[in-house]
Amino acid sequence: MTQSFIPLSVPSLKGNELKYVTKAIKDEWVSTAGPYINSFETEITNYVNAKGSVAVQNGTSGIHIALKLLGVSEQDEVIAPTLTFIAAVNPIKYCGASPVFMDCDESLGLDPQKLKVFLDEECEKKGDELINKKSSKVIRAIIVVHVFGNMSDMESIMEIANDYNLPVIEDATEAIGTFYTKGKLKGKFAGTIGKIGVYSFNGNKIMTTGGGGMIVSDDINLLERARHLTTQAKSDPLYYTHDEIGYNYRMTNLQAALGLAQLEQLENFINVKKRNYDLYRNEFTSIDGLSLISFRENTRPNYWFYGMKISEKYPLERKDIIQRLSDNSIQARPIWDLIHEQLPYQDTQAYNISLAYNFLNSIINIPCSSSLTSQEVQRVIKVLAELNR
Numbered sequence: 001m002t003q004s005f006i007p008l009s010v011p012s013l014k015g016n017e018l019k020y021v022t023k024a025i026k027d028e029w030v031s032t033a034g035p036y037i038n039s040f041e042t043e044i045t046n047y048v049n050a051k052g053s054v055a056v057q058n059g060t061s062g063i064h065i066a067l068k069l070l071g072v073s074e075q076d077e078v079i080a081p082t083l084t085f086i087a088a089v090n091p092i093k094y095c096g097a098s099p100v101f102m103d104c105d106e107s108l109g110l111d112p113q114k115l116k117v118f119l120d121e122e123c124e125k126k127g128d129e130l131i132n133k134k135s136s137k138v139i140r141a142i143i144v145v146h147v148f149g150n151m152s153d154m155e156s157i158m159e160i161a162n163d164y165n166l167p168v169i170e171d172a173t174e175a176i177g178t179f180y181t182k183g184k185l186k187g188k189f190a191g192t193i194g195k196i197g198v199y200s201f202n203g204n205k206i207m208t209t210g211g212g213g214m215i216v217s218d219d220i221n222l223l224e225r226a227r228h229l230t231t232q233a234k235s236d237p238l239y240y241t242h243d244e245i246g247y248n249y250r251m252t253n254l255q256a257a258l259g260l261a262q263l264e265q266l267e268n269f270i271n272v273k274k275r276n277y278d279l280y281r282n283e284f285t286s287i288d289g290l291s292l293i294s295f296r297e298n299t300r301p302n303y304w305f306y307g308m309k310i311s312e313k314y315p316l317e318r319k320d321i322i323q324r325l326s327d328n329s330i331q332a333r334p335i336w337d338l339i340h341e342q343l344p345y346q347d348t349q350a351y352n353i354s355l356a357y358n359f360l361n362s363i364i365n366i367p368c369s370s371s372l373t374s375q376e377v378q379r380v381i382k383v384l385a386e387l388n389r
Helices: 017-027 035-048 059-069 090-094 112-121 154-163 220-230 253-264 266-284 318-327 355-360 374-387
Strands: 052-056 076-081 098-102 123-126 129-132 138-145 168-171 196-200 213-217 290-292 306-310 349-351 363-366
Touching: 017 253, 035 052, 035 213, 035 253, 052 059, 052 220, 052 253, 059 090, 059 168, 059 196, 059 213, 059 220, 090 098, 098 112, 112 123, 112 154, 138 154, 154 168, 213 220, 253 266, 266 290, 266 306, 266 374, 318 363, 318 374
Parallel strands: 076 098, 076 138, 098 349, 138 168, 168 196
Antiparallel strands: 052 213, 123 129, 129 138, 196 213, 290 306, 306 363
């Protein structure tokens, strides 16, 4: 008997999605205008306790606009992690600027200790600007990525960024719903701690609009400019007058209809993901060589993706595990190749990268869908246990 396929991460569309999308179609509001867009922006703003939101086409466009809002351009540099999806970094190049790649810490997020050493020793202040001694370019901003929904060390990173007057863009595309439960940032959601935050609602995210994203900030002026830029910089509501180069980056009403229905279920999705994360973690204690990457203490994570770490005690290497899982109709994937070694970025600066290499060869993502059942988790665990015999 053929076993059913267990995907890595697929959406759960069992709420009001069809109802809301059907209404949008019946009302004939399907493009980049319509009431669901405004409602979705309002509900996201309220959920993460931000001052405002701007709905966009995807997380990548959101990061691009965030960089434009901060004035990033040619002759500038932006500090960014090397261990992340390349979409977090490509927008730097869209602006004509260059990344400076930073290592990760044990959370997979940007390493604040190495960040501080780099800023202290490799940069110098000239007037109001921070200059990279090696390139003579201005360090304009920092991009922080909350990998797999795990909060980066924002307490340390924000302290360092504030010392150097560097704005922080939070790539929270994987982390909507993650927030601090204790400490100086208690109650603050991922995406609302830096100057600008960006969420993604891609098809494999914890909540989806098929494709889509959201810019959030407490700076209302920045949000107004974001709305302007994402609607082709149209400066008159009726006449086709444009005062600068804009972008066709707005979310559609159909996408927002999906998003509203998904947001209504987000806390339940997180509960399911936590249950399955705990089940994996507990069962892995009896399998030599396997463990799960922990989520940061003093936070409530959204448990979006599970990072399974492989040690030398496990008899198979990463690629062999992925293949054997596939042979059993179970989807898994490796973590991303490091960006500073990708062809478009081989001539850019990478500062003291070490831990990221260890994670590159030792982490696999295993099934974590919001609709994943406990029985399916047990099936994944059974295969992994049998491979260890």
